Amino acid sequence: MSSATRTPRASRRIAGLAAGAAATAGAAYWLMMSPYSQTLGPFPYRGPAGRRAVALTFDDGPNEPYTSQLADYLDREGIPATFFQVGRAVQRYPEVTTRLVSAGHVIGFHGNTHDFTRYLRRRTLAEDLEQGMAVFAQLGIRPALYRPPWLLRIPSLHPLLHNHGLQVVSGEFCHPLEVAQPSPERIARHALRTTHPGSIIIFHDGRDGKGGDRAATVKAVKLVVDRLREQSYSFVTVDRLLGVPAYQDPARPAFIASGARPDASR
Numbered sequence: 354m355s356s357a358t359r360t361p362r363a364s365r366r367i368a369g370l371a372a373g374a375a376a377t378a379g380a381a382y383w384l385m386m387s388p389y390s391q392t393l394g395p396f397p398y399r400g401p402a403g404r405r406a407v408a409l410t411f412d413d414g415p416n417e418p419y420t421s422q423l424a425d426y427l428d429r430e431g432i433p434a435t436f437f438q439v440g441r442a443v444q445r446y447p448e449v450t451t452r453l454v455s456a457g458h459v460i461g462f463h464g465n466t467h468d469f470t471r472y473l474r475r476r477t478l479a480e481d482l483e484q485g486m487a488v489f490a491q492l493g494i495r496p497a498l499y500r501p502p503w504l505l506r507i508p509s510l511h512p513l514l515h516n517h518g519l520q521v522v523s524g525e526f527c528h529p530l531e532v533a534q535p536s537p538e539r540i541a542r543h544a545l546r547t548t549h550p551g552s553i554i555i556f557h558d559g560r561d562g563k564g565g566d567r568a569a570t571v572k573a574v575k576l577v578v579d580r581l582r583e584q585s586y587s588f589v590t591v592d593r594l595l596g597v598p599a600y601q602d603p604a605r606p607a608f609i610a611s612g613a614r615p616d617a618s619r
């Protein structure tokens with residue numbers, strides 16, 4: 354066989370494999386990381402549409418000064434929000450988390466490390482859940498709401514969350530490229546296009562629990578709130594929107610299977 358005949362056939366085969374791999378990756382993404390897929394268990398991304406109410410949610414903090422800037426604004430406007438926080442970021446800014454709770458915002462749990470590979474296996478996921486819940490316990494907080502980092506779900510996620518008394522929550526991204534901080538106007542435009550009665554909008558006040566500039570997000574939130582108010586929307590926390598508890602009894606003994614402790618988290 355000459356290389357002249359082999360090359361097109363080989364490249365067709367490679368193209369076929371690549372298409373197959375892309376399809377597999379697409380299916381895996383839909384199953385495990387899409388905000389909408391319910392295949393691996395219930396994953397609420399919206400509340401009931403009967404009321405003109407939405408939930409503003411903020412992932413990956415606390416991250417200063419942005420989380421406090423958001424809190425200043427939301428508190429001034431009397432808007433309660435839900436912050437899905439990362440354990441190790443809470444260890445960095447415990448006073449910010451405490452302030453949010455005192456102001457009536459709801460703290461949800463968003464993993465302890467936010468390191469992608471920790472959420473792919475049952476053993477490391479179990480450790481991460483225990484370590485993160487221990488971080489919140491040190492502040493006397495026992496979240497009942499959990500949003501998986503990267504929205505990544507593996508088949509053992511739901512049974513593990515059940516052990517910890519956690520309810521999983523999805524949502525819809527304010528902008529697909531919020532991580533790159535496009536202009537506040539662009540973020541707000543996309544968020545408003547996505548918003549309907551019952552929406553759970555996902556913003557990020559941090560980046561994977563590791564800091565990051567979120568100035569555009571802070572400005573975008575103000576634009577979104579102004580516009581939604583003009584449209585007679587009200588703002589509620591996720592627990593109220595879904596009709597579930599925000600917190601568990603902090604006195605209930607923690608679920609510890611691995612013997613993990615928060616200081617073992619690095």
Ligand SMILES: [Zn+2]
Nearest residue numbers: 412413502503
């Ligand atoms: Zn996240």
